Amino acid sequence: MAKTDVHSKLKRVALIGNPNVGKTTVFNVLTGMRQKVGNYPGVTVEKKTGRMDGEVPIEIIDLPGSYSLSPKSLDERIAYDVLSGHLANEPRPDLVVCIVDASNMERNLYLVTQVLDLGIPVIVALNMMDAAEEAGLSIDLSLLSEKLGVPVLPLTASRNEGIGKLKYQIRRTDLSPAPERMWTLMSAVEVEIPALMQVLADEAPKVPERQRFIEVLQCLTSDTMLDYWTRWAPKFQKEVQLVRDRLLANKVPYQQAEVIGRYGWLSPLVAQVVTRKKNIGDASVSDRIDAVLTHRIFGPLFFAMILLLIFQAVFSWATPLMDIIESSVIGLGGAIRTTFPAGMATDLLVDGVVSGVGNVVVFLPQILLLFFFLGLMEDTGYMARSAFIMDRIMSRVGLGGGSVVPLLSSFACAIPGIMAARTLANPKDRLITIMVAPLMSCSARLPVYTLFIAAFLPTGKVLGLITFQGLAMFSMYLLGTVMAFVASLVLKRIVFKGESSFFAMELPPYRMPRFKQIFWRMIDRSKAFVIRAGKIIFGMSIILWGLARFPITDPSPEIAALRISADQVFEQKVDSLSTLGVAYAAASEQIGIEMASKYRHIDAAEAGFQIEHSFIGKIGHTLEPVMRPLGFDWKLSAGIVSAFAAREVIISALATLYSVGDVGDDSPLLREKLKADTYPNGDPVYTPLVAVSLLVFFVLALQCMSTLAIAKRETNSWKWPAVMWLYMTGLAYLFSLVIYQGGMALGWG
Amino acid sequence: MTLADLKPGERAIVKGWANSFPPVRLMEFGILPGTVVEIVRFAPFGDPIDIKVRGFHLSIRKEDAAQIMLIEEYPT
Structure with a gap:
C-alpha cells in the first residue's frame, strides 16, 4: 500500500445519503464541473468522483443513494464496500458526509447510525432545510449534534445555502472519529457479539478495530456479507453461521x-430534537398533486399522455436529426472518395470506419431525447408514480411498474430502452427487462416491414375499414409485445424461480425539475453509450465490411465484357464529338452523363457479383440448407447475416445482391426485382408466405449487434447477451418454420 | 387485522409481522411494532398501496401489507 502518486495523498471524502435527498446537488456544488464518471470494476454501478478545489484539493466520492448499509441492491453493496475499505485499491475514506433530508429525519438517520459505527470521522448535513421549515418542522441542531457526537450542519444545497460552512468542515483536519455506539441490540444477540468480534480480529487483523462490530452485525443480517467472508475469513464465517x-x-x-435496536435509540432522539409546529394531517402540495396524478381515472390517462409524448419524441422528433447524421455520413464518405484515390484503403475508410462511426452516432438523437425525458421524470418524482400506477398490470407478466418506460422506449430502439432499465432498483426486474426489451419492434424493423408488406401482401381492406397491409403492420408490433410478455413470464418462472420479488418503493415529494442536472445526467449516460457500446458496434461494423468485401473476386466474363463494350462505345462517341470540334474534356463529360445509367448498371452488376462471392455470400450459400425450411434462399440468408450490423441493412444488402444499386425501402425497382426472382425450376423465390415468414423472423430474431453490445455493457458479461441472442433467434426460427411449413402444407405456397 | 384491511385515510399502529422472516427492507423503512401507519390511497388499478409511515410516502403491494399485523384502529 506504499503508493506514492498524488491521488493517494489526497484527503478522500465520501458522500452518502438516502435516494432523493439532494446528494447529487451537494456533490455538484462541492466539485463544480471537475467530475469523473466511471464504473466500479466488475459492476455497472456508476462511480462518480470529483475534486473540491482549495489550497489542498480534496477528492469527493459520490456514493450511490442507499437506504441502509446492509446491502439489498448492488448500489448499496458498493456503498458499503467503499466505506468499509473492502474494495481493492480503494482505502477507506478519511471522512464521510451524510446527507440527510431534514424533513424526513428518522428514516434518514437510520443510515447515519450505521455510518457512525464504522468509526470514521462523520459530518451530518441536514439538507432541504427550506422544505422542513415549510412542513412546520423545527430542528434543534446543537442538541442533535450533541446526541450523535458529530458536527451537524444545516443546508439548502439547491439555493447554495450552507455550502461555505460545509466546505470549511470538510477541510478541517482535526475531526475525530465518530463516538462509540450508544445503542444496544436485544440481549440474546448482544451477548454473542464480543466473541465473534474476537474471531474476526484474529483472522482478519486488517479490519480496523472500530469497524469490527458493524462487520459482525452485517454478517448476521445479510447473506451476501456473510458469503464475502467465506474467502477472507472462513473460520469467522463458520462461527457466524453457528451463532445464526x-x-x-x-x-x-x-x-x-x-x-429494532437502532430505531429504539433513534425514535426518542428524533422526538426530542424535532418539534412539529403544524398538524400532521395537513395535506402538503405534493399530496394534492398526487391526488390528481395518481387518481383512478386521470392518473392512467396522464401517464398515457406522457408515454405518447416520449414515444413521439423518440420516434419522430429524432428522425430529422438521424437523417442529418446519415446524410452527413454518406456525404463524408463521398468527400473521402473524391479526395483519395480509389482502392482498398479508401474503401476501408469509407465503408468500414466512417459508416462504423455513423452506426454509433446515429443512435444519439434517440438516446439523448429519451434520457432527457427519463431525467425529467426522475427529477420531478414522477418516475416513482408511473411505477406505482403500472405495477399491477406489469406484475401480471412477471415484471414491475418500473419496466413500462424502458419497454415502451424499446419500440423506438432497444439501445436506449435497455439503458433506461437502469432506473429499476430490483436487479432481477432489471435483468428481465433487458432480456425482453429487444422483442419490442424497434424503428429499425420498420423499413423491413414496409418493404415486404408493400411488395408481397394483398392491398384489400378488412371489413371495409382497415387496410390489410396496415393490419399486418400492427400484427408485427403486437406479436413482438406479446412475445416480450411471454418471455418475461418464462424467465421469471424458470430462470429466477424461487427468488422473491419484493416491492417497496418510496414516493418522494414532487419537486421542480433542475434542468442543469438533468442535462448533465443525459450527457453522462450518452457518453457511456458512445464509449462502451460504441467500441463494439464500431468493431463489428468493420468485420461485417470485411466479410462483404473479401475475398476480392474478378467480375464474371459476361460482366467484364459488358464493361469493355461500354468503354468502347464511350470512346467512339467521344471521338465522334471531338471530330466535330468539341474539346476532349467537354466531350467525355457530356458522354459520361449520357451513359451514366449504363455505367450504374454495370457497377451494380459488379457489386452484386462481388458480394455473391464474398464471405457473406458464401455464408448465405452455406446457411441456405438451414434456412430453406423457412422459405429463405441464399440471398435472403446473406441479407439476414448482413442485417446483423443493423436490421435495415438487409435492404441495401438485397439491393446489392439484386444489382439495383443504392435504394430505399420504397424502391419500386427492388420490389419488382424481388417479385421477378425465381428458383432454377421456375418457382418464385418470394411468395406472400415467404414474406410473412421473413417478417415474423425479423420481429423475433435478435438481428442487431448494437443491442448485444449494450446488453454486454449493462449486464457486464457476455453470458446474458448470449442467452438473449440464442433464445430470440431460436424463437424466430421456430415461428418462421411453423408458419412456412404450415402454410405449405395448407397449400398457400 | 392487517394493514391490507385498512381503508384510505385510516391509521393504525403496527403490532408485528405475520411472517417470522419479515422483509428487512420494510423494517429499515421504519415499519416496526409501535409505528403508526396510514393508508393514503390505492393505485389506480387497485394495487399497490401508498402508505404514510414516519412522515414519508411508501408504496408497497397488498400481499406484503397483509403480512403487517395491526394493534387497533387509531383514534382519529
Whole structure:
C-alpha cells in the first residue's frame, strides 16, 4: 500500500445519503464541473468522483443513494464496500458526509447510525432545510449534534445555502472519529457479539478495530456479507453461521435485531430534537398533486399522455436529426472518395470506419431525447408514480411498474430502452427487462416491414375499414409485445424461480425539475453509450465490411465484357464529338452523363457479383440448407447475416445482391426485382408466405449487434447477451418454420 | 387485522409481522411494532398501496401489507 502518486495523498471524502435527498446537488456544488464518471470494476454501478478545489484539493466520492448499509441492491453493496475499505485499491475514506433530508429525519438517520459505527470521522448535513421549515418542522441542531457526537450542519444545497460552512468542515483536519455506539441490540444477540468480534480480529487483523462490530452485525443480517467472508475469513464465517443457527433454534429474531435496536435509540432522539409546529394531517402540495396524478381515472390517462409524448419524441422528433447524421455520413464518405484515390484503403475508410462511426452516432438523437425525458421524470418524482400506477398490470407478466418506460422506449430502439432499465432498483426486474426489451419492434424493423408488406401482401381492406397491409403492420408490433410478455413470464418462472420479488418503493415529494442536472445526467449516460457500446458496434461494423468485401473476386466474363463494350462505345462517341470540334474534356463529360445509367448498371452488376462471392455470400450459400425450411434462399440468408450490423441493412444488402444499386425501402425497382426472382425450376423465390415468414423472423430474431453490445455493457458479461441472442433467434426460427411449413402444407405456397 | 384491511385515510399502529422472516427492507423503512401507519390511497388499478409511515410516502403491494399485523384502529 506504499503508493506514492498524488491521488493517494489526497484527503478522500465520501458522500452518502438516502435516494432523493439532494446528494447529487451537494456533490455538484462541492466539485463544480471537475467530475469523473466511471464504473466500479466488475459492476455497472456508476462511480462518480470529483475534486473540491482549495489550497489542498480534496477528492469527493459520490456514493450511490442507499437506504441502509446492509446491502439489498448492488448500489448499496458498493456503498458499503467503499466505506468499509473492502474494495481493492480503494482505502477507506478519511471522512464521510451524510446527507440527510431534514424533513424526513428518522428514516434518514437510520443510515447515519450505521455510518457512525464504522468509526470514521462523520459530518451530518441536514439538507432541504427550506422544505422542513415549510412542513412546520423545527430542528434543534446543537442538541442533535450533541446526541450523535458529530458536527451537524444545516443546508439548502439547491439555493447554495450552507455550502461555505460545509466546505470549511470538510477541510478541517482535526475531526475525530465518530463516538462509540450508544445503542444496544436485544440481549440474546448482544451477548454473542464480543466473541465473534474476537474471531474476526484474529483472522482478519486488517479490519480496523472500530469497524469490527458493524462487520459482525452485517454478517448476521445479510447473506451476501456473510458469503464475502467465506474467502477472507472462513473460520469467522463458520462461527457466524453457528451463532445464526443457535439463535434461530432459540427463536431469536436475530435478523431484526439491528433494525429494532437502532430505531429504539433513534425514535426518542428524533422526538426530542424535532418539534412539529403544524398538524400532521395537513395535506402538503405534493399530496394534492398526487391526488390528481395518481387518481383512478386521470392518473392512467396522464401517464398515457406522457408515454405518447416520449414515444413521439423518440420516434419522430429524432428522425430529422438521424437523417442529418446519415446524410452527413454518406456525404463524408463521398468527400473521402473524391479526395483519395480509389482502392482498398479508401474503401476501408469509407465503408468500414466512417459508416462504423455513423452506426454509433446515429443512435444519439434517440438516446439523448429519451434520457432527457427519463431525467425529467426522475427529477420531478414522477418516475416513482408511473411505477406505482403500472405495477399491477406489469406484475401480471412477471415484471414491475418500473419496466413500462424502458419497454415502451424499446419500440423506438432497444439501445436506449435497455439503458433506461437502469432506473429499476430490483436487479432481477432489471435483468428481465433487458432480456425482453429487444422483442419490442424497434424503428429499425420498420423499413423491413414496409418493404415486404408493400411488395408481397394483398392491398384489400378488412371489413371495409382497415387496410390489410396496415393490419399486418400492427400484427408485427403486437406479436413482438406479446412475445416480450411471454418471455418475461418464462424467465421469471424458470430462470429466477424461487427468488422473491419484493416491492417497496418510496414516493418522494414532487419537486421542480433542475434542468442543469438533468442535462448533465443525459450527457453522462450518452457518453457511456458512445464509449462502451460504441467500441463494439464500431468493431463489428468493420468485420461485417470485411466479410462483404473479401475475398476480392474478378467480375464474371459476361460482366467484364459488358464493361469493355461500354468503354468502347464511350470512346467512339467521344471521338465522334471531338471530330466535330468539341474539346476532349467537354466531350467525355457530356458522354459520361449520357451513359451514366449504363455505367450504374454495370457497377451494380459488379457489386452484386462481388458480394455473391464474398464471405457473406458464401455464408448465405452455406446457411441456405438451414434456412430453406423457412422459405429463405441464399440471398435472403446473406441479407439476414448482413442485417446483423443493423436490421435495415438487409435492404441495401438485397439491393446489392439484386444489382439495383443504392435504394430505399420504397424502391419500386427492388420490389419488382424481388417479385421477378425465381428458383432454377421456375418457382418464385418470394411468395406472400415467404414474406410473412421473413417478417415474423425479423420481429423475433435478435438481428442487431448494437443491442448485444449494450446488453454486454449493462449486464457486464457476455453470458446474458448470449442467452438473449440464442433464445430470440431460436424463437424466430421456430415461428418462421411453423408458419412456412404450415402454410405449405395448407397449400398457400 | 392487517394493514391490507385498512381503508384510505385510516391509521393504525403496527403490532408485528405475520411472517417470522419479515422483509428487512420494510423494517429499515421504519415499519416496526409501535409505528403508526396510514393508508393514503390505492393505485389506480387497485394495487399497490401508498402508505404514510414516519412522515414519508411508501408504496408497497397488498400481499406484503397483509403480512403487517395491526394493534387497533387509531383514534382519529
